[in-house]
Amino acid sequence: MTPALATTPHATAPLVRVESLAVHFDRGRGQPPLRAVDGVSFDLLPGETLGVIGESGSGKSTLARVVVLLQQPSQGRVWLAGQDSATLAPEALRLARRQVQIVFQDPRAALNPRMRVHRLIAEPLRIQRIGNAASQRDAAVELLERVELGADFAERYPHQLSGGQRQRVNIARALAVRPQVLVCDEVVAALDLSIQAGILNLFKDLQQQFGLTTLFITHDLGVTAYVSSRVAVMYLGTFVEVGGRDQVIDAPLHPYTRALLEAAPEPVPAARRRAHAPLQGEIPSPVAPPSGCRFRTRCPLAVDRCAAEVPAWRELRPGQHVACHRAHEALDGAPLAQRAAPPSASP
Numbered sequence: 001m002t003p004a005l006a007t008t009p010h011a012t013a014p015l016v017r018v019e020s021l022a023v024h025f026d027r028g029r030g031q032p033p034l035r036a037v038d039g040v041s042f043d044l045l046p047g048e049t050l051g052v053i054g055e056s057g058s059g060k061s062t063l064a065r066v067v068v069l070l071q072q073p074s075q076g077r078v079w080l081a082g083q084d085s086a087t088l089a090p091e092a093l094r095l096a097r098r099q100v101q102i103v104f105q106d107p108r109a110a111l112n113p114r115m116r117v118h119r120l121i122a123e124p125l126r127i128q129r130i131g132n133a134a135s136q137r138d139a140a141v142e143l144l145e146r147v148e149l150g151a152d153f154a155e156r157y158p159h160q161l162s163g164g165q166r167q168r169v170n171i172a173r174a175l176a177v178r179p180q181v182l183v184c185d186e187v188v189a190a191l192d193l194s195i196q197a198g199i200l201n202l203f204k205d206l207q208q209q210f211g212l213t214t215l216f217i218t219h220d221l222g223v224t225a226y227v228s229s230r231v232a233v234m235y236l237g238t239f240v241e242v243g244g245r246d247q248v249i250d251a252p253l254h255p256y257t258r259a260l261l262e263a264a265p266e267p268v269p270a271a272r273r274r275a276h277a278p279l280q281g282e283i284p285s286p287v288a289p290p291s292g293c294r295f296r297t298r299c300p301l302a303v304d305r306c307a308a309e310v311p312a313w314r315e316l317r318p319g320q321h322v323a324c325h326r327a328h329e330a331l332d333g334a335p336l337a338q339r340a341a342p343p344s345a346s347p
Contacts, residue, residue, distance in 0.1 A: 013082060014043035015181055015213050016067060016100070021076035023062050027287070033074075035286045036062040038237035041076075044181065049207065049214040051228030051245070053221060053260065057283045059237040060217045061105075064185045067215060068102045069093070081180070098128050101174040105186035107166035111158040117144070117169055118154040124176045143172035146209070147202060164195035168202070175210060182207075183215045188223060200227060221264040225249050233257045236294040237286055243320030253322040253330045255301045293325065301326050 021040045024033035037059045044050055052060050065071035066078060069085055078085045080096050088096055101124070104110045111120055121140035125131055131139065141151045147168040158166055167187060174182060184203070188196040204227065207214060216227050224231055224245070231248040233241040233256060241254040252258045259279035281298045284290055290297050296306035303325070311323045316331055 012046055014045050014079075015081055016044035016215070017077075017079035018042050018067065019077045019079070021063070021066060021078065022074045023059070023066060023071060024074040032287055035237050035289060037066070037073075038286075038289070039076075040234075040237075040239055042232060042239070042242065044213055044215060046180075046213055047211065048229045049216050049227055051224040051231045052215065052217045052234055053219065053224045053231060054234035055219060055283050057236075057286070058234045059286070060219075060234055061185050063234070064102060064183050064215065064217050067181075068100050068183050069097055070102070094128070098177045099179050100181040100183065101177065101179040102183040102185060103167070103170050103174050103187045105189050107163055107170050107190065108158065110170050111166060113158050115157075116154065117156050117158075117161075120158075120169060121173045121176055124173060128177050130177065139176060140172070143175060144169075146175070146206065147172045162195075163191050164199060167191060167199055171199075171202070171206070175206065178210065179212075181213045181215065183217070185217045186219070187216075189219070196223075203227060221249070221260055233260070236283060236289055238294060238323070240295065240324065241320070241322045243317070247317060247320045251317075251320075251330070253316055253320065253327040254295075254324050255299050255326075256295050258330075293323075301329075 019041050021037055022035070023037040024035050026033055040059075040063060042050065052063065054060055062071060066073050069078070080099055083092075083096060085093065085096060115123075118137050118140040121143055122136035125136045125139060130136070137154075141154055144150055144153050149165060149168055149172075153161070153165070153169075158169070161169065171187075187203075188199050191199060200223065203214070203216075206212065214227075216224070218224055228245045231241075231243065231245050232239050233248065233254060235256050241248060241252065241257050243253075248257060249261070252261060256279075263279060279298060284294070284297055291307055292309050293299070293302070293306040293311050296302040299306065301324075305325055309325070311325045313321055313323050314327070315321050316327055
């Protein structure tokens with residue numbers, strides 16, 4: 001297992017604390033498990049937005065499902081408002097789930113096509129036994145106003161809505177029980193570019209209105225740069241770099257982060273883009289991840305040590321952690337264009 005990010009004391013207690021989290025899926029017949037998440041730790045502080053960025057297959061969505069208690073971890077713990085979710089009795093677990101809600105990527109698949117909009121939004125209130133039918137409908141209408149749709153949409157069915165409107169309904173439904181934490185899993189990935197900006201601006205407004213703490217999962221660095229206060233870069237089930245948004249975007253320490261920045265289209269500003277070699281190859285299989293550093297089979301900086309030794313998790317700048325044997329070169333001003341050939345591409 002790769003080294004976990006050590007959680008540290010804060011003046012304000014974290015709303016979510018994830019400790020040494022691993023999610024391994026059994027493949028049966030004596031086959032090795034699929035290691036979707038493999039040693040992740042972080043704190044989510046009140047009012048912040050932690051953006052989790054990485055390619056498809058890096059484990060981001062599995063991480064999201066564990067945080068909202070839809071997926072049991074194989075190892076590690078998830079603490080919600082100081083409570084270990086693994087120790088909660090069924091009724092306490094139901095109440096804990098009220099505090100953390102999720103908005104999924106596909107707005108069409110997330111909505112029951114046979115239910116009208118007001119019932120879809122009120123469904124969490126019924127599950128959590130909050131109010132009666134009349135108050136639940138009133139709450140649904142109010143939330144429609146909050147997500148800039150309006151009461152006219154209450155009687156519609158999902159097929160009568162556009163993709164952006166369906167996602168606004170999903171957001172309203174997630175907010176129905178007034179959660180403290182909102183997990184957003186690729187919430188604009190399935191939307192047209194012309195719709196994405198409106199949804200992102202809505203999220204920022206709602207975060208202020210509801211005092212939300214947000215875990216924002218995306219593969220888009222432009223989205224991350226816009227919505228996040230901190231950024232965690234995830235690769236093959238592990239975090240490879242975590243820091244403040246400006247630290248990670250303006251002064252990345254890990255070669256994978258730098259490769260993502262180089263590959264990112266606008267709106268990541270040109271000043272934040274650097275002339276590095278493009279990222280080569282595909283992400284390895286989580287069934288048999290490479291030895292040592294998991295990124296080393298694609299890394300233009302890789303040396304023999306990278307295959308033999310798991311890189312230690314280090315804080316190279318205040319608040320900016322990285323797991324890379326050669327990350328200090330980014331601090332020392334070494335010419336990052338000079339790259340040693342990676343060792344073997346085999347695990």
